[in-house]
Amino acid sequence: xxxxxxxxxxxxxxxxxxxxxxxxxxxxxxxxxxxxxxxxxxxxxxxxxxxxxxxxxxxxxxxxxxxxxxxxxxxxxxxxxxxxxxxxxxxxxxxxxxxxxxxxxxxxxxxxxxxxxxxxxxxxxxxxxxxxxxxxxxxxxxxxxxxxxxxxxxxxxxxxxxxxxxxxxxxxxxxxxxxxxxxxxxxxxxxxxxxxxxxxxxxxxxxxxxxxxxxxxxxxxxxxxxxxxxxxxxxxxxxxxxxxxxxxxx
Numbered sequence: 001x002x003x004x005x006x007x008x009x010x011x012x013x014x015x016x017x018x019x020x021x022x023x024x025x026x027x028x029x030x031x032x033x034x035x036x037x038x039x040x041x042x043x044x045x046x047x048x049x050x051x052x053x054x055x056x057x058x059x060x061x062x063x064x065x066x067x068x069x070x071x072x073x074x075x076x077x078x079x080x081x082x083x084x085x086x087x088x089x090x091x092x093x094x095x096x097x098x099x100x101x102x103x104x105x106x107x108x109x110x111x112x113x114x115x116x117x118x119x120x121x122x123x124x125x126x127x128x129x130x131x132x133x134x135x136x137x138x139x140x141x142x143x144x145x146x147x148x149x150x151x152x153x154x155x156x157x158x159x160x161x162x163x164x165x166x167x168x169x170x171x172x173x174x175x176x177x178x179x180x181x182x183x184x185x186x187x188x189x190x191x192x193x194x195x196x197x198x199x200x201x202x203x204x205x206x207x208x209x210x211x212x213x214x215x216x217x218x219x220x221x222x223x224x225x226x227x228x229x230x231x232x233x234x235x236x237x238x239x240x241x242x243x244x245x246x247x248x249x250x
Contacts, residue, residue: 023109028141058104123166127173180210202243218247
């Protein structure tokens, strides 16, 4: 007999449905759950449960319900969570692990956000890794950009900052190798993430000058410095001023 848990504990029937080989959760650009490569349709409320668990790790049922349904009573939130967990189990058995009042996504589930974050972290540690260059350049995808969830904002910003730092690290490394155009491409991608980042503006100017466009590089850098002063009310830092000095010597 499969184990039955009481409705009062918020658990569900275990062991009745066949397990699926490989689950994948996609959170970049759009939400998808795949089982052996085939999409599984879940309601938005179940998507929210799985997403929060991916981001938070193992979470108690009480805290999970409170984060997902903060506008309702504790009892109603717990009931909503119970229904969602049962639905997830029916549609995708094995994707969750529930034990002693705690819930988590099974560690075997492949999550694209985790893979991307790992690649970006590796780029920070080894910006010269050849296999990473194309990854970093193409890694312009966002974490569920159409979702409006308070608990998601911090994670979205964390991914943006990680991408920004990885792009800057690799572009700076490429600049040191004399690969100015590639460095310029990556730095431009980074500047779109943070239009007022001085270190990236410096890389762009140096890369453009290295391609024989010194006048354009100087004009662009002066325009950036002007924006710093008018929009943020700050003076350029040492790196930016040093880059400007070098450009004027060319």
